[in-house]
Amino acid sequence: MMENNPEKSQRTKHEFSADRPISSIEEDLLGRAPFAKSLASAIKGWQGxxxxxxxxxxxxxxxxxxxxxxxxxxxxxxxxxxxxxxxxxxxxxxxxxxxxxxxxxxxxxxxxxxxxxxxxxxxxxxxxxxxxxxxxxxxxxxxxxxxxxxxxxxxxxxxxxxxxxxxxxxxxxxxxxxxxxxxxxxxxxxxxxxxxxxxxxxxxxxxxxxxxxxxxxxxxxxxxxxxxxxxxxxxxxxxxxxxxxxxxxxxxxxxxxxxxxxxxxxxxxxxxxxxxIPRIERTRLEKVLFAGLDELLTDGDVGKRFDQTRWGNLFLGGLRPYFQTLRDVYRYLASLSFHVSLFRSTGSFEVNPVDLIALEVLRVFEPVVYRRLPEAKLELTNLRDRAHDSHDENERTRKLIESIVEAASQPGQVREIVKELFPPVEWVFNGSMYGHDFKEEWFRELRLCHPDVFDRYFHLAIPEGDISQAELDRVLSLVGNREGLVVEFRALNKRSLLGVALDRLEAYKQKIDLQHAVSFITALFDIGDELPEDRGGFFSISPDTHASRIIYWYLKQEMDIGRRGAILKEAMKATTGLYLPIRIASLEGNEEKRKKDPDAFNVTDADLDALHHICVEKIEQAAGSGILTSHRNMLSILYCWDKWASHEKPRQWVEKLIDSKEGVLSFLTACLHRSTSHGMGDYVSQEHWRINLTNIEDFVPVGTLERKVAEISPDGLSDKEKSAVKAFQKAIKRRRDGKPDDGHWADDEDEG
Missing domain, CATH: 3.40.50 (Rossmann fold)
Structure with missing residues (x-):
């Protein structure tokens, strides 16, 4: 648990060192010990x-x-x-x-x-x-x-x-x-x-x-x-x-x-x-980075404003290239640690964690760009209607923003970071404009792009395993063989390497021949329900996110939007998988972004409706066969069913499901939400399980479920089932005590 104690926060030690080399093999985080041992053996064996x-x-x-x-x-x-x-x-x-x-x-x-x-x-x-x-x-x-x-x-x-x-x-x-x-x-x-x-x-x-x-x-x-x-x-x-x-x-x-x-x-x-010197394996380096970020920022208050999608887009699109050595990682974490302690000193986290992470990259690696941001506050945060501004005013703003980007050592990366941090100037790069209706949301999220929050920011590291290139080449050689690729994916999954394989496969997502589109995407859909569960902190890129990005960018190679829709429909009809097709259809159905940037999507509105129809059929088949009953993504699938079909069908299915003890436990388990926290000085994160009663009552009356839970004996329950029952009971008490359903997890830690 991260304690919100101002005095203790000020006493936090910043122990990261960018220049101190490790002194022993036991400290090796980057897998270079075998190289060092081989070199020592060669020196020891020299006789000349x-x-x-x-x-x-x-x-x-x-x-x-x-x-x-x-x-x-x-x-x-x-x-x-x-x-x-x-x-x-x-x-x-x-x-x-x-x-x-x-x-x-x-x-x-x-x-x-x-x-x-x-x-x-x-x-x-x-x-x-x-x-x-x-x-x-x-x-x-x-x-x-x-x-x-x-x-x-x-x-x-x-x-x-x-x-x-x-x-x-x-x-x-x-x-x-x-x-x-x-x-x-x-x-x-x-x-x-x-x-x-x-x-x-x-x-x-x-x-x-x-x-x-x-x-x-x-x-x-x-x-x-x-x-x-x-x-x-x-x-x-x-x-x-x-x-x-x-x-x-x-x-x-x-x-x-x-x-x-x-x-x-x-x-x-x-x-x-x-x-x-042996090249650093990116997975090992990012593991150190992500562990450091988790230790610094996985606090309950931080979690409420942490947007996984924004983090993934920022890291993969803009931040990742700045972390090339362990010195880069430690130098960055040392600076971030200091600024986190300042923003946490009031007892609340005063800024948006994703924005802070990105801004700290500019502070450490692009100091020229960082120093120029405060002087451009008006241009970076102003949501003026550019259509009514003079041509000269717009050109002045455009040149200012472009000059900031071009001052960077890596302009391409800074461009992506600035676009994500400052939506009001996205028009400079791609013509997209945000309306004033976003301004309140940005303030609630403590975003850097809000003028009333902007000044706060300036007033002050995956699994150990990896796959060989030979194994990756084998995956690539099977993209035209759906059955063979699924077998290979499952073999990697048994060795806990599937998540790593998908991470590496991202580098090839726009190099795979489109003639293999249907078989390749169908194979990814087939293993979507078997993807390893993301058990990392906020900063890990989950396997299903990697899979979704691979499919998205792979299809972007096809210039014909109608052909892209046809490929997705054929793959969704053919697959035995359930969750990944639904996830892709849901991502394609982001109405707000479709209106703002329709070219960013892979299918037309008509094809999107067809994808929803296919997914609803698969959901109803899974509901009838019992597959949905034990699916770990049951809750999100139910919401898609509710949105794309009717309100009644998912509710009727849930009411029938909870007629049995096993069904009650299955539904409760699906509603569990996991979060982690670190205590000051802790090396191991603590798990917290929550249930939001709003999720429950969207499908079944809370009172009905409460009566059924009361009849369940704790004997013989699995650990996760016990956690689900306990979390549900805490949620009931939290509501009765007048506390919000989505309050801080620490509010009910003393309830036993």
Whole structure:
């Protein structure tokens, strides 16, 4: 339960962090642990006479450091062959002089700590001497012309840079060389001789050295070039493995300093094995997002104004592309968490939750657009009759709104968000206009587009399972085979993967050939009654919504509206399914939207009447056969029957149904409404079951049902049946106490 306690709300901690990488496999939310374990296994198994240079590529925020931490955890937990690990973050060392010195110093310290024997001390001393020789510069190493061929480095451009860097660090390096056991410098030993001795010594290591270099792309271009030259200089030592983490294009541009050798070519000469960070599975990423949204916003007051259809349209049409990395999700949730606490501080939720979610996306990801919205309040919220406005006034408004959209990093997405948030300016994009009769409704819903609510907004993450591409390809290969596709859908459903399959299938909804229209849509209708029940929070996209969207957009490919109607009629007549055809017919029958935007619908008015007739026949067959008796969507089907046929038939059917105990329980269960809430600090949501007596009396007198419920013994009832009886009894008491039927669920929590 989300508590409406102002003081407690103000104390809420905002613990999301956009920049903190995970530290262990146990924290992995994105399924990258297998990749990290495989990479650790490859590093652990490396046995070579030269160094191994491994690179992990990925943009900022893609999770490179998190994968690195899982790799190192795996290595450290290994019973055998765990390398000596040195994590060297070059970003912590400012300046080329410190960077070069620190590189050798840190590795030398590891060698000294890992082996206290005389051989170990000599090996560490050789390493320090070698580092001193490289960092002293041209005066100590005789000349760069001697050093560069030994290191295998390119010509004069890099020589100039190395010379400058070495000269800057010469003083520090000279002081650091005092007391070094190996007096090779004094003895005028050549760099090649020192390197040969050090190489022989490193071969004797029982465990290899793993040097991890993270945040390379945060360095200056000069520091990046120096760092890669240091790696290059040491890339032929045995028992040394480098793991480099960086954004590839940034590093390539920094290395692209010579006309003779491009940054890409130079990088390829150094890195032997390169990996792109595994792409994030959208289902896992959205699960984290949806869980965070549920925890922040699933409150009773929020639920009263949460429109699932608006949320689905906004997320799928406008918001989804902004969430590409876990950093995007955490950064967004951290900001949203703060603003939710402000809007909840009065004891009520002061804004519309769907509008807040969308506006927060603009605040976080499109700050230029967000900052321009308040200055355009009049244009965004004014329901003036544009037909009576001057041409110049309308053009000024149009240009202002379009300029706001074009200022976005993703104009197409912002256009969809603005259209949904601000219906008064929808005419700018498609000519549709709203009348003043919507204004009161927008105020009741605390919508951003109402001028009296607007200022409030500015005055301050699916199931674990997934399907493979091969399985999705198999579904697509069966679109012309109704029976085969139904079998495949049911097989996926047994593995709890049907909802995921429909989510993925949305990407292909306008790519499937229309020649398969009847068989494909009929198969979807066939499994409509078997779709998994949506048990997520407010923010999950339900499987039947995915199925409906697939059918809608798939049919939109057919330009002939008469042909679209014919396809739907044929599929509805042929299907064995009940609920999905009724849902499609109901969506097509939204009278308000049909008047406003008839082109948005798939069938004509005449075909819509035919679809209703087909559905009524199917409902009456289901009522006669007993299928409707146990259907989980019984209530919504009864309302469609009432609307499309007559008031009497569904009432007569319900009266006959409740003649038996089983029928009473079935009807009550169908009237149950589920909601969830989170307590402050809770990780698990709480379920609440309600029955609205208005739904009951639309089909049967409440008193009649009350007498029948009183005769039912609780013994032997299922948990859901007990919940239904309890919810009904609470609803009766709520009405007798003078409380509204649709009041807050917490009003009757103490009634036992």
């Amino acid at each position: 006479n030269e160094s191994l240079v491994v690179a992990m590529y990925g943009p900022w925020g893609s999770g490179k450091s998190s994968v690195k931490n899982m790799v190192l955890q795996t290595l450290r937990l290994a019973e055998t062959n765990c390398p000596l690990i040195i994590e060297f973050n070059p970003w912590q060392w400012s300046g080329q002089d410190q960077l070069a010195e620190a590189f050798f110093q840190e590795i030398g310290l590891l060698l000294g700590r890992s082996d206290g024997s005389e051989d170990g001390k000599r090996r560490a001393a050789k390493w320090r001497t070698y580092g001193t020789y490289l960092t002293l510069g041209a005066s100590l190493a005789k000349s760069l012309k001697t050093i560069l061929p030994i290191l295998g480095l390119p010509g004069s451009g890099i020589a100039d840079m190395l010379s400058k860097g070495m000269e800057q660090s010469a003083t520090v390096a000279q002081e650091g060389s005092k007391g070094v056991e190996d007096q090779a410098v004094v003895q005028q030993q050549t760099l090649a001789e020192i390197k040969k001795e050090l190489s022989d010594s490193l071969k004797e290591l029982e465990r290899p050295i793993l040097v991890v270099l993270d945040d390379i792309d945060r360095l200056t271009p000069e520091e990046i070039r120096l760092l890669f030259q240091l790696v290059k200089a040491n890339a032929d030592f045995p028992n040394v493995v480098y793991l480099l983490l960086f954004q590839r294009d940034i590093v390539e541009r920094s290395l692209d300093s010579s006309p003779a050798v491009s940054g890409q070519e130079f990088l390829e000469k150094i890195v032997q094995v390169g990996f792109d």
